[in-house]
Amino acid sequence: MELTDxxxxxxxxxxxxxxxxxxxxxxWAAKEAGADVRPYFIKTAFQPAFELEDARRLAAELSVPLRxxxxxxxxxxxxxxxPPERCYHCKRALFTALRAAAAxxxxxxxxxGTNASDDAADRPGMRALQELGVLxxxxxxxxxxxEVRRRSRAAGLFTAEKPAYACLATRIPTGEAITAxxxxxxxxxxxxLSAMGFSDFRVRLFHGAARLQLPxxxxxxxxxxxxxxxxALSPYFAEVLLDLKER
Numbered sequence: 748m749e750l751t752d753x754x755x756x757x758x759x760x761x762x763x764x765x766x767x768x769x770x771x772x773x774x775w776a777a778k779e780a781g782a783d784v785r786p787y788f789i790k791t792a793f794q795p796a797f798e799l800e801d802a803r804r805l806a807a808e809l810s811v812p813l814r815x816x817x818x819x820x821x822x823x824x825x826x827x828x829x830p831p832e833r834c835y836h837c838k839r840a841l842f843t844a845l846r847a848a849a850a851x852x853x854x855x856x857x858x859x860g861t862n863a864s865d866d867a868a869d870r871p872g873m874r875a876l877q878e879l880g881v882l883x884x885x886x887x888x889x890x891x892x893x894e895v896r897r898r899s900r901a902a903g904l905f906t907a908e909k910p911a912y913a914c915l916a917t918r919i920p921t922g923e924a925i926t927a928x929x930x931x932x933x934x935x936x937x938x939x940l941s942a943m944g945f946s947d948f949r950v951r952l953f954h955g956a957a958r959l960q961l962p963x964x965x966x967x968x969x970x971x972x973x974x975x976x977x978x979a980l981s982p983y984f985a986e987v988l989l990d991l992k993e994r
Contacts, residue, residue, distance in 0.1 A: 753884045754780035761849030761857045762786045763842065764813065765794075766802030769860030769885060769892070771906035772899045778809055779902075785854060786813050789841045791820040792927050793914040795934045805906060816848045821927060826916075829925050833916065838872035842879050858882045864892040910947040918951045932983040933957075939979040945969070949994060956986035963993035 754760075754777055762777065764770045764786030777784035788802045799815070806813035818841055821827045825836040846857055859876060861883035876883070885895065892911075899907035918933045919925050929952065936950040936957050945968075949960040957980055961969055969976060969989055980987050 748888050750776050750884060750888050750890070751780050753888060754782040757782070757856050757858075757882070759783045759854055759856065760785070761845065761852070761854035763845055763857065763859040763881070764788050764802055764806070765860065766798045766800075766805065766906070767860065767912060768899060768906045768909050769862050769895055771801075771805050771904055771909075772895050772902070773858065773860050773884065774805065774811060775809060775899075775902050775904060778811060784811065785849070785852060786811060787845050787848060788813060788815045789845055790815050790817045791841070792930050793820060793837070793916045795912075795915060795937065797938075798912070801906065801909070805904070808905075814848065814852070816844055818844050821925065827925050829916070829919060829921055829923055831921055832871055833921070834870070834872040835875050837916070839875035839879065842876060842881055846879060846881075856882060858884055861886045862892050862895055863889045913949075918949060920952060923952070936980045936983040939983070940976070943972070943975070943979060947994070950980075951990075953988060955984075956988050957984035958988045958990050960990045960992075960994040966991065966993070 760777060760782055762770060762774055762784055764774060766788065774784060774786055786806055788799060790799060803813055820837060820840060823836065823840055826833055826840065842857065849857055859881050861873060862885040865886065896907050915930045915933055916925055919929060933950050933952065940948060940950065945961060945965055947962050951958045951960060959969065977987050
């Protein structure tokens with residue numbers, strides 16, 4: 748099935764819009780196909796500020812109104828306690844909220860940006876999407892992440908080369924409670940590293956310290972700038988560790 752066929756079959760859609768590469772391309776493709784598509788950004792403590800900024804930017808560039816739905820995800824014990832099934836409980840809660848908002852706006856069908864490169868067996872959150880009847884057109888049409896990037900470049904989308912970004916909750920070890928303060932510190936540290944020119948990295952919590960995971964080509968630069976990195980991250984972490992295994 749081609750995307751145009753999907754949009755012909757589902758002409759009125761609510762899109763779970765993260766501001767990332769996949770959902771950005773879906774928004775563009777749906778509009779190009781003439782579908783009535785409305786993007787929804789679910790704002791929680793797990794999303795860094797730049798994701799909402801990117802979502803707003805792309806929606807504005809495509810002249811599509813963006814609806815922001817706020818969700819207090821840390822109020823759910825099954826999420827804040829950070830059990831192995833956290834992602835399942837989180838996705839189910841967020842997409843339940845999205846479906847309610849979409850239904851209030853007159854949209855019955857909900858889609859997301861899961862692509863054919865995503866491994867459903869390794870993503871418990873995808874089980875929640877299936878249970879809620881969320882459709883994944885990229886996955887259904889066999890469109891991989893590489894193909895999404897290629898098509899996004901052809902469409903001139905600024906998200907074409909945007910690195911994949913997992914939510915901030917993934918920085919905290921399973922079983923360790925997630926708090927708003929911990930998320931704030933992680934986001935602050937990642938923002939500081941980004942300002943230094945690093946990219947596609949993670950700042951993970953490790954026994955109270957920040958453990959930096961960087962692409963291999965950035966490790967030598969990080970080692971050379973260790974003093975500056977410690978200073979930049981000092982408002983958020985007293986101890987900073989560099990993981991020498993490539994991210």
